[in-house]
Amino acid sequence: MSMKPELMKRMVKGPDGVEFEVEPLRDYYCEAPPTVMPAAYSKIVEDLFNWARSESIWILGFGTGCGAIEMRPLMTPRFDAYRYGIQWRPTPRQANLFVISGYLSTKTLKRAIRSYEQMQNPKYVIGLGSCTINGGMYWDSYNTIKRLDDYLPVDLYITGCMPRPEALLAGFQDMKKLIRAGKGEGANQYAENFAWYKANQKRVIHDWDMPDYNW
Amino acid sequence: MTTMTTMRELHTRLKHLFPLGELSEQRPDLAFVTVPAEFLRPSLLHLRDREGYTHLVLLTAVDWLEEGRFQLTYLLSKRTLGQDIGLRVMIPRDGATMASAHDIWPTAATYQRELREMFGIDFPGSPRVDEDFILEGWIDIPPYRRDFDTLKYAQENYSQRPGRETRDPATHMQQQLYPDGRQG
Amino acid sequence: MNFFAPDRSQYPATKTDGTLDIDLNSGKYLKLWQGPNHPGITGNMSVELTVCGDEVVEGRTHVGYLHRGFEKLMERRTFIQCFPIVCRICVPEPDFNEYCYAAAVEELAGIQSPERANWIRALILEMGRINSYLMYLGGQAGALGQGVIGQWTTYVRDLMLDRFEELTGARIYHMFILPGGVRDGLPEGFEQRMEVTLREIENTLKDVYDVMFCNAVFKKRTVGLGYIDPALLDSYGVTGPNARAAGVAKDVRRDQPYLVYPDLDFAPVIGQDSDIYTRADVRRRDLLMSVDLIRQILARMPRNGPVMAETPSVLHWQIPRGETYIRGECSRGEYGYYLVTDGSGYPRRVNVRGPSYTHAMALLERMIVNVNISDVAALMVSLHTYPPEIER
Numbered sequence: 001m002s003m004k005p006e007l008m009k010r011m012v013k014g015p016d017g018v019e020f021e022v023e024p025l026r027d028y029y030c031e032a033p034p035t036v037m038p039a040a041y042s043k044i045v046e047d048l049f050n051w052a053r054s055e056s057i058w059i060l061g062f063g064t065g066c067g068a069i070e071m072r073p074l075m076t077p078r079f080d081a082y083r084y085g086i087q088w089r090p091t092p093r094q095a096n097l098f099v100i101s102g103y104l105s106t107k108t109l110k111r112a113i114r115s116y117e118q119m120q121n122p123k124y125v126i127g128l129g130s131c132t133i134n135g136g137m138y139w140d141s142y143n144t145i146k147r148l149d150d151y152l153p154v155d156l157y158i159t160g161c162m163p164r165p166e167a168l169l170a171g172f173q174d175m176k177k178l179i180r181a182g183k184g185e186g187a188n189q190y191a192e193n194f195a196w197y198k199a200n201q202k203r204v205i206h207d208w209d210m211p212d213y214n215w
Numbered sequence: 216m217t218t219m220t221t222m223r224e225l226h227t228r229l230k231h232l233f234p235l236g237e238l239s240e241q242r243p244d245l246a247f248v249t250v251p252a253e254f255l256r257p258s259l260l261h262l263r264d265r266e267g268y269t270h271l272v273l274l275t276a277v278d279w280l281e282e283g284r285f286q287l288t289y290l291l292s293k294r295t296l297g298q299d300i301g302l303r304v305m306i307p308r309d310g311a312t313m314a315s316a317h318d319i320w321p322t323a324a325t326y327q328r329e330l331r332e333m334f335g336i337d338f339p340g341s342p343r344v345d346e347d348f349i350l351e352g353w354i355d356i357p358p359y360r361r362d363f364d365t366l367k368y369a370q371e372n373y374s375q376r377p378g379r380e381t382r383d384p385a386t387h388m389q390q391q392l393y394p395d396g397r398q399g
Numbered sequence: 400m401n402f403f404a405p406d407r408s409q410y411p412a413t414k415t416d417g418t419l420d421i422d423l424n425s426g427k428y429l430k431l432w433q434g435p436n437h438p439g440i441t442g443n444m445s446v447e448l449t450v451c452g453d454e455v456v457e458g459r460t461h462v463g464y465l466h467r468g469f470e471k472l473m474e475r476r477t478f479i480q481c482f483p484i485v486c487r488i489c490v491p492e493p494d495f496n497e498y499c500y501a502a503a504v505e506e507l508a509g510i511q512s513p514e515r516a517n518w519i520r521a522l523i524l525e526m527g528r529i530n531s532y533l534m535y536l537g538g539q540a541g542a543l544g545q546g547v548i549g550q551w552t553t554y555v556r557d558l559m560l561d562r563f564e565e566l567t568g569a570r571i572y573h574m575f576i577l578p579g580g581v582r583d584g585l586p587e588g589f590e591q592r593m594e595v596t597l598r599e600i601e602n603t604l605k606d607v608y609d610v611m612f613c614n615a616v617f618k619k620r621t622v623g624l625g626y627i628d629p630a631l632l633d634s635y636g637v638t639g640p641n642a643r644a645a646g647v648a649k650d651v652r653r654d655q656p657y658l659v660y661p662d663l664d665f666a667p668v669i670g671q672d673s674d675i676y677t678r679a680d681v682r683r684r685d686l687l688m689s690v691d692l693i694r695q696i697l698a699r700m701p702r703n704g705p706v707m708a709e710t711p712s713v714l715h716w717q718i719p720r721g722e723t724y725i726r727g728e729c730s731r732g733e734y735g736y737y738l739v740t741d742g743s744g745y746p747r748r749v750n751v752r753g754p755s756y757t758h759a760m761a762l763l764e765r766m767i768v769n770v771n772i773s774d775v776a777a778l779m780v781s782l783h784t785y786p787p788e789i790e791r
Contacts, residue, residue, distance in 0.1 A: 060436075061436075061438060062435070062436040063442070063443060064443065064464075065443075065465065066487060066490050066571075068443075068490075069490050069491055069571060070570075070571065072534075072549075072553055073553055073556075073557050073560075075550075076550050076553045076554050076557070077550065077554065078554055078557050090436075090437070090438045092436075103467060105463070105464060105465060105466050105467065106351065106352070107350075107351045107463050107464050107466070108435065108443065108464045108465070110351075111434070111435050111436065111464070115436055133376065134375070134376040134378075134379050135369075135373075135375070135376075137483070137484055137487065138467045138468075138472065139369070139379070140365055140366040140369050140472060140475060141365065141369060141467050141468045141471075141472055142355075142358055142363075142365045142368045142369055142372075142468055142471070143350065143358075143466050143467060143468050144373075144467055145373055146369070146373040146374065146375050146376065147373070147374050147375065147376045150374050161572070162571055162572065164570060200374070203372075204372065204373065205352060206352035206353070206354050207351060207352030241506075241721070241722070241723050241724075242506070242723070244655060245723065245724060247722060269633040269634075270633045270636065271636060272636070272724070272726075272733070272735060272752065273724070273735065273737055273750065273752045275737055275748070275750040277722075277739050277747060277748040278748070288722075288737065290724055290737070294649060294654055297654045297655040299724060301722075301724065320634055320635075320636070321634055321635055321761045321765075322634075322635055322636040322756075322757045322760070322761045322762075324761065325756065325757070325760040325761055326756075347463075348462070348463065349462060349463035349466045349790045350463060350466065351463060358468060358471060359470065359471055361474075363471075365468060365471050365472070365475065366475065388712065
């Protein structure tokens with residue numbers, strides 16, 4: 001599919017009458033594919049960095065599906081995820097954990113991919129609910145994806161339909177252990193197998209009208 | 216005067232004006248009647264302006280694949296009396312098209328967009344009826360049609376995780392009740 | 400409140416077919432997507448705004464991010480297999496789906512659910528309504544920057560979810576109301592614990608009233624904004640508190656009573672000026688009325704009796720050809736299920752009519768013109784739309 005017209009190179013006339021050329025892909029998007037981030041130069045420093053990363057996981061506040069309704073009680077004093085250093089951030093630039101809360105329709109998958117690619121390294125993905133594992137209750141639906149880790153690199157799954165906030169907190173504890181053990185390598189996996197992920201995504205999203213890599 | 220007689224009286228009044236079908240009363244406050252396609256707009260206008268059925272509750276379609284027809288159901292409601300009347304319109308499946316009702320009720324435009332996308336029924340003149348409403352980048356036949364097999368589509372287009380078992384309750388109960396293989 | 404009068408000569412003229420004449424290359428207009436990843440959106444839909452300066456000139460609602468094809472999936476499942484999937488259509492208030500589906504199937508199959516089951520169904524629906532209103536209050540205040548109220552209301556909503564868990568076994572998706580009745584009766588001591596929860600809710604609502612409704616900033620931002628003309632209510636299909644705040648007493652529980660509502664004492668809560676403040680106030684008073692209704696239901700409910708009628712076995716349950724429409728008053732408006740059967744063991748067509756279908760599309764696109772960008776979120780939340788029921 002072709003790109004959207006506003007992404008094409010064209011001449012634009014400003015309000016003061018001056019015409020100038022605009023090339024959005026070059027001006028606003030990054031052309032380079034993601035690169036693999038190497039570990040720090042010594043193991044002690046890497047362990048320190050991993051400890052720091054695990055103690056301040058900031059979640060992207062993008063409720064992609066059903067599970068988003070159990071994320072809201074997490075941020076209230078009863079279940080209190082803030083004491084673990086876990087916050088909700090509205091913008092992907094300030095988040096490093098993307099919780100895919102439930103099923104993903106292909107329309108949301110496109111936006112989820114874009115949000116994921118806008119997050120900065122190191123970033124992690126948690127698949128919440130059984131829909132991310134094998135399609136869950138919508139296993140015969142024509143609009144939802146059945147396996148999340150074909151499209152995004154998933155570090156941890158939390159099962160349930162839907163998982164309670166306590167299950168989410170237990171999942172976050174497991175995530176912390178994973179990061180501290182140095183196994184939170186989802187972003188590097190994405191960069192290494194970039195072509196494979198992109199091929200899977202493009203097979204499912206039929207109107208791919210954006211650049212391959214966003215920022 | 217009970218609501219049932221009011222529905223029947225309404226039907227009698229309308230039959231003088233339009234060639235309606237039989238009134239099938241589902242409940243005292245809900246009845247369905249079949250209208251020919253060319254009399255749909257006049258009957259909608261008459262019901263809205265003269266009879267007080269001012270609320271368009273629903274506009275939906277049912278796919279009768281065996282008969283080769285779509286049934287469009289316009290459900291109108293008169294809140295003051297608490298009554299609903301459903302107008303059924305049968306249109307042929309191939310080249311399905313219907314006169315638009317968006318100037319009678321602005322919300323009909325939304326319903327018509329959905330029917331266009333999901334069933335392929337065209338409503339010429341309805342605002343933005345060709346735009347993508349729910350699906351994005353859909354390349355197959357309209358999905359709510361009966362001849363679209365959603366399981367086959369899901370299995371072909373999305374990669375599955377191996378190891379799923381299905382315990383279909385009908386099969387399970389069949390084996391329990393009739394282990395010798397009868398159909399029951 | 401407008402402190403300046405915008406220069407109308409900048410706005411485009413409408414063409415004869417009603418569309419606007421916006422030239423995006425002229426540099427006067429900007430397209431802003433208040434998209435699916437946005438804290439000011441209830442759920443997962445997006446509004447594509449075209450703004451001129453600070454005012455919105457045109458808005459288009461985009462839905463479909465949560466489309467799972469329920470109506471198609473239900474055609475592949477038998478009647479009893481459909482009921483677990485049905486509650487997932489509306490995520491924050493799932494019980495109405497279960498009730499409307501169960502009532503539609505019962506009506507077409509000729510099954511009568513027992514008296515005690517109807518009382519328990521009404522109890523669950525009212526509990527769900529309270530949860531939905533609490534979430535709405537948190538969202539409405541949060542859209543204007545008052546985050547504390549969201550914390551309080553989510554906390555008492557959790558207490559009510561505890562009651563749900565005690566009664567049905569699950570917090571969010573209860574799957575308790577099925578064709579034929581409900582799954583079980585009330586546990587021991589449920590009434591006392593429910594009374595404790597209701598008192599907690601009332602205390603919190605007192606605080607919410609002081610902090611939110613008596614707040615000068617909230618009043619200044621919401622009074623007079625988002626006006627719905629009472630003459631447009633029927634042509635735009637506005638139901639529920641949106642309509643009641645305009646002075647029209649449209650309540651399905653009063654107009655076409657279902658379940659046990661003829662036996663309960665209540666009156667529809669209405670407001671006079673249909674702006675955002677009145678809609679929030681109508682919902683708050685409706686919440687308190689629901690608390691009272693739960694007390695009435697628990698007091699008047701029959702103590703014993705069957706909770707489930709006899710339903711045919713799943714192998715043999717076939718419903719003769721027919722169609723019906725069942726409606727209920729959910730917290731957002733009129734919720735309805737249109738069910739068509741054709742004599743086989745599978746439904747022929749299930750169509751879910753959610754109230755947000757009309758509120759979020761035609762009504763919002765009309766109301767969003769000439770609104771300041773910072774008020775768009777408040778306006779959208781005040782219509783109380785939940786996107787999953789728009790695109791199912």
